[in-house]
Amino acid sequence: MRALSLGAALLVLGGCASIGSAPDRSTATVVGESEDFIVAVPVRNETSGTLARTYLADATKAWMIEDFNRGARTFAAGQRVVIPRRPWNPAGVEPTGYQLVPILVYHNLGPQSKGRLTLGSGAFAEQMRYLKREGYRVVSLAEFVEWLRLKRQLPRKSVVLTFDDGYHSFRDYAYPVLKQLGFPATLFVYTDYVGAGRNALSWDELKPLVAEGFDVQAHSKTHGDLRRLAGETDAQYARRMQAELAVGLQLLGAGVTRPQQLRPRRHRRARGQHERRAERGGGPHRRFSSWKRFRFLANCSSVISE
Secondary structure (H helix, E strand, O other): OHHHHHHHHHHHHHHHHHHHOOOOOOOOEEEEEOOOEEEEEOOOOEEHHHHHHHHOOOHHHHHHHHHHOOOOOEEOOOOOEEEEOOOOOOOOEEOOEEOOEEEEEEOEEEOOOEOOOEEEHHHHHHHHHHHHHOOOEEOOHHHHHHHHOOOOOOOOOEEEEEEEEOEOHHHHHHHHHHHHHOOOOEEEEOHHHOOOOOOEOOHHHHHHHHHOOOEEEEOOOOOOOOOOOOOOOHHHHHHHHHHHHHHHHHHHHHHOOOOOOOOOOOOHHHHHHHHHHHHHOOOOOHHHOOOOOEEEEOOOOOOOOO
């Protein structure tokens, strides 16, 4: 009797566990396949994640199924689903236009929003939850650069997160939210500010962030204006740029160990001439210049509401 009672209890518990949990693998019927695609028909309602886990062996590739099926994230029983086995459009170019990837540029964070460059922690958390809820994929800066070089396809709803200058508020307010949601981010720090006071991140605080997968890149040495000064000779300008860009990058490399080194990020005021040059174009790929394939959203205190 005890054995029978125990067996019955296990059956009940097993049934309860299966009722409340989503299936790990798809039971869809494959009705066609090739080297590039699989066509499947679910026998019950299924998600893009379950289909990706089963047929692509990676649930994080759910975006490929969603993008190829016009953004659908769930599929009803009897609905045909096309599952791409490999990237099909790394350039992001379609008959209706070409892909844009927003780069959200944050500066300081605080308990409350203040001015143009300090965003309240509550507003920041809500923006991140919005991205997650609406199906945006936060990609790393390295992945974004690979996409610019036509070496990778990005999800249609991709976004990049960056944080300028190296404020300690990143560790206090951004880090917990990003870790919870699994979002990567890049910190652009100017090396003269690192460890300069209680509001700045130190090298010892940057190293663990890098170890956890956050990217740290150069934002020059002093955060000065990189435009040529009035009366500055070619030699003087070259020496100043060497100190701002090359020396700053060397200091950053000595301070933290990073998996990939990108070019130093220039101050926004120094980008005007380069943006105008990109708009004028040049070369056979001028329509898809790297400056025109994405846009900077600098004032992130209002970007979501807009």
